[in-house]
Amino acid sequence: MSLLSRPARxxxxxxxxxxxxxxxxxxxxxxPPAAGGSSAxxxxxxxxxxxYGSFAGKTVSIYSPIRDTEADLFQEAWAPFAKCTGMKxxxxxxxEFEAQIQVRSDAGNPPxxxxxxxxxxxERFAKAxxxxxxxxxxxxxxxxxxxxxxxxxxxVDNVFYGAPLGASVKSFVWYSxxxxxxxxxxxxxxxxxxxxxxxxxxxxxxxxxxxGIESGDATGWPxxxxxEDIILRDLGPEEYDNWVAHKxxxxxxxxxAAVDKVGAILxxxxxxxxxxxxxxxxxxxxxxxxxxxITEGKCALHRQASFYANFWPEGTVVGExxxxxxxxxxGNDTTxxxxxxxxxxxxxxxxxxxxxAVQAYLAGTEFPxxxxxxxxxxxxxxxxxxxxxxxxxxxxxxxILQDPATIFRFDGSDLMPAAxxxxxxxxxxxxxxxxxxxxxxxxxxxxxxxxx
Amino acid sequence: xDLNFDFAAEQPKLVQLLIGVVAFFAFIxxxxxLLDRAPMRQRARLHALILLGPALILLGIxxxxxxxxxxxxxxxxxxxxxxxxxxxxxxxxxxxxxLTVLRNTLIWVLVVPLLVxxxxxxxxxxxxxxxxxSLAKSLVFLPMxxxxxxxxxxxRFVYAxxxxxxDQIGLLNQIVVFFGGTPQQWLLEPPVNTLFLIVVxxxxxxxxxxxxxxxxxxxxxxxxxxxxxxxxxxxxxxxxRVTIPAIRPAVIVVVVTQCIGTLKLFDIVRTMTxxxxxxxxxxxxxxxxxxxxxxxxxxxxxxxxxxxxxxxxVIYQIRNLRQQREAx
Numbered sequence: 154m155s156l157l158s159r160p161a162r163x164x165x166x167x168x169x170x171x172x173x174x175x176x177x178x179x180x181x182x183x184x185p186p187a188a189g190g191s192s193a194x195x196x197x198x199x200x201x202x203x204x205y206g207s208f209a210g211k212t213v214s215i216y217s218p219i220r221d222t223e224a225d226l227f228q229e230a231w232a233p234f235a236k237c238t239g240m241k242x243x244x245x246x247x248x249e250f251e252a253q254i255q256v257r258s259d260a261g262n263p264p265x266x267x268x269x270x271x272x273x274x275x276e277r278f279a280k281a282x283x284x285x286x287x288x289x290x291x292x293x294x295x296x297x298x299x300x301x302x303x304x305x306x307x308x309v310d311n312v313f314y315g316a317p318l319g320a321s322v323k324s325f326v327w328y329s330x331x332x333x334x335x336x337x338x339x340x341x342x343x344x345x346x347x348x349x350x351x352x353x354x355x356x357x358x359x360x361x362x363x364x365g366i367e368s369g370d371a372t373g374w375p376x377x378x379x380x381e382d383i384i385l386r387d388l389g390p391e392e393y394d395n396w397v398a399h400k401x402x403x404x405x406x407x408x409x410a411a412v413d414k415v416g417a418i419l420x421x422x423x424x425x426x427x428x429x430x431x432x433x434x435x436x437x438x439x440x441x442x443x444x445x446x447i448t449e450g451k452c453a454l455h456r457q458a459s460f461y462a463n464f465w466p467e468g469t470v471v472g473e474x475x476x477x478x479x480x481x482x483x484g485n486d487t488t489x490x491x492x493x494x495x496x497x498x499x500x501x502x503x504x505x506x507x508x509x510a511v512q513a514y515l516a517g518t519e520f521p522x523x524x525x526x527x528x529x530x531x532x533x534x535x536x537x538x539x540x541x542x543x544x545x546x547x548x549x550x551x552x553i554l555q556d557p558a559t560i561f562r563f564d565g566s567d568l569m570p571a572a573x574x575x576x577x578x579x580x581x582x583x584x585x586x587x588x589x590x591x592x593x594x595x596x597x598x599x600x601x602x603x604x605x
Numbered sequence: 606x607d608l609n610f611d612f613a614a615e616q617p618k619l620v621q622l623l624i625g626v627v628a629f630f631a632f633i634x635x636x637x638x639l640l641d642r643a644p645m646r647q648r649a650r651l652h653a654l655i656l657l658g659p660a661l662i663l664l665g666i667x668x669x670x671x672x673x674x675x676x677x678x679x680x681x682x683x684x685x686x687x688x689x690x691x692x693x694x695x696x697x698x699x700x701x702x703x704l705t706v707l708r709n710t711l712i713w714v715l716v717v718p719l720l721v722x723x724x725x726x727x728x729x730x731x732x733x734x735x736x737x738x739s740l741a742k743s744l745v746f747l748p749m750x751x752x753x754x755x756x757x758x759x760x761r762f763v764y765a766x767x768x769x770x771x772d773q774i775g776l777l778n779q780i781v782v783f784f785g786g787t788p789q790q791w792l793l794e795p796p797v798n799t800l801f802l803i804v805v806x807x808x809x810x811x812x813x814x815x816x817x818x819x820x821x822x823x824x825x826x827x828x829x830x831x832x833x834x835x836x837x838x839x840x841x842x843x844x845x846r847v848t849i850p851a852i853r854p855a856v857i858v859v860v861v862t863q864c865i866g867t868l869k870l871f872d873i874v875r876t877m878t879x880x881x882x883x884x885x886x887x888x889x890x891x892x893x894x895x896x897x898x899x900x901x902x903x904x905x906x907x908x909x910x911x912x913x914x915x916x917x918x919v920i921y922q923i924r925n926l927r928q929q930r931e932a933x
Contacts, residue, residue: 169667216618251896251897252892252897255896255899256896277684277899281684368880369879370875370880370881370893371879372879372881373881376798428768429767429768429772430766430768430769433790433793434766434768434790435634435883436793436882437766437792437793552667570898570899571897571898571899572683572894572898572899575897575898576893576898577702580702580881583881583882584882584883587793587882597701597702600700601702603683604902
């Protein structure tokens with residue numbers, strides 16, 4: 154006896170095969186090459202891309218951790234470039250970038266270009282001799298379009314490997330302007346004011362802070378951002394660099410003090426976890442949902458990067474006087490504005506001319522502007538037109554990034570060796586939220602630093 | 606995502622595939638032809654060589670060479686540039702976080718085969734020859750069709766936590782709240798959280814045990830059963846004195862496969878906790894160290910240790926099979 158008639162079974166099998174075929178291709182999609190009509194040699198549309206040359210029939214593959222909608226927007230943004238130069242850009246986004254790029258590289262099947270979100274990972278590949286140095290043109294574009302802080306993150310042993318691409322600003326505290334106006338709360342400009350505000354909010358019966366650090370096997374990273382922000386503020390950028398390079402021990406008393414300062418918020422049952430429960434609920438709350446209680450009035454403050462703008466429930470208006478907005482996470486005094494951020498770097502495993510052309514194009518100003526016109530996007534490229542920003546947070550982020558007074562530092566966990574930055578630091582902070590004390594947490598992380 | 610599979614675009618690959626298949630058959634045909642011409646005396650040896658050859662080559666490429674390479678890597682540092690002696694092994698047996706991993710694996714290996722076999726056995730005996738036997742067996746076998754990852758995601762929802770004042774979305778917490786308790790974060794408290802993960806594995810595998818053991822029970826010769834009944838054996842005596850000795854080989858098969866499967870376990874831990882909250886097991890830690898942290902040495906050391914753990918079980922299984930074959 155069969156549950157399905159024969160034709161129905163065949164259909165089911167065919168559908169299954171189609172699914173398998175689609176699954177094998179993961180999210181690989183291609184930007185179609187120039188479709189025939191090349192009669193008009195250089196049309197007005199193609200004028201900006203003429204300088205990159207013509208690469209008819211050539212293919213450049215890109216491998217990246219950026220997926221889904223964002224990936225589609227990327228491809229939409231560079232489609233004119235691909236069309237005008239005649240090349241085909243195949244793009245593959247993956248959720249397993251950190252592991253898979255290693256596998257593909259070891260297997261002798263690396264992509265032409267990879268978008269590295271961690272300079273530490275890029276460094277590992279550069280030192281292993283897998284990456285090709287960036288062309289003089291890419292270097293020149295990077296020097297004009299990005300601050301020296303940014304350029305140095307893709308430089309390994311004085312060799313420059315690739316320009317930055319997107320960026321995010323992490324030193325933000327999200328809040329509800331409407332809620333603040335209603336209750337008469339003011340945006341704090343110093344750390345002390347922030348703590349006073351937290352007490353004020355706690356006194357009204359609302360838990361002031363909400364947080365979520367659950368993120369699959371990356372669980373813990375939002376907590377590491379907290380620590381980095383405070384170390385950057387309290388110990389200063391130089392000590393921050395030392396700490397990231399392990400010249401300052403992970404369990405140094407200064408680091409312990411900074412972590413305890415974060416603990417005064419994240420491990421304080423009076424302050425957290427608004428809308429979710431006790432302190433421990435932080436570690437089981439998905440980071441995407443961490444700030445959502447703000448929209449329900451159950452929480453007032455949520456420290457998270459600019460990209461959190463994408464995670465608010467549908468219908469939430471992001472704006473200075475609307476449902477949600479963000480303020481700069483204040484430091485000890487108002488004169489200095491250190492900013493913690495992150496981004497991706499475009500490094501190449503091949504140095505064919507068409508690959509270098511794509512790198513140059515991505516390092517220029519056309520791409521970020523084209524991408525910004527499509528949807529929310531932040532780039533630290535100084536050549537971007539802020540008028541293209543799609544929302545106030547993007548604009549605010551880019552204003553901060555372009556401000557010459559800003560001291561920018563890259564997310565430290567992305568710079569550390571992966572065993573720490575993507576391993577024990579995340580795990581340690583998760584255990585710490587779960588009740589482990591600061592000193593033994595930091596001892597554990599310090600001991601795990603790879604000896605070389 | 607579009608589901609178009611464009612045959613024209615994939616043409617080069619399909620042509621290559623075709624050439625490969627044709628070449629394979631041509632090669633096999635040629636070998637058989639040559640073999641046929643060989644002198645009679647050497648034919649047996651050549652036969653063996655040709656028929657075993659491909660398997661041996663594949664075994665070499667797929668198992669022996671990687672095995673040796675992994676062993677060598679386990680004595681090297683993270684990026685395999687220098688020799689470090691037994692450092693990775695001493696890390697594995699001294700560092701608290703690595704010891705937690707070993708402890709968890711031990712819990713898994715002890716608990717899962719025991720529970721799976723016990724539940725499968727009891728279930729098989731209870732439903733044996735009842736009216737709804739096939740339905741009952743189908744129900745317990747159904748989870749087998751779900752992948753470990755799928756099951757992990759399902760059970761994550763079962764264990765999901767929401768604060769007391771909010772609506773529970775997790776089945777377990779809803780039950781707890783229904784009986785007046787406060788919702789718990791099941792997956793956060795070591796070492797109990799490992800037990801909550803084990804439940805998932807047992808849920809999947811119990812069906813396998815049931816089906817195998819039920820088939821074995823049906824294979825017990827009816828004379829034995831009748832003789833025991835005539836001698837006045839009680840149901841309990843029947844179970845321990847007749848059923849279990851008679852199906853011992855099947856029980857061993859279940860226990861051994863469960864042991865090996867559990868040692869290699871990766872998916873459930875990775876999907877449900879990612880190895881956080883002290884739930885990591887050897888396979889998960891091996892993957893993390895090698896692929897995520899770039900610590901190939903430590904990852905390889907864990908792999909070698911896992912290999913060493915599996916070997917005795919495999920040897921036991923092979924011996925057992927041999928004894929049975931001889932007994933027949």
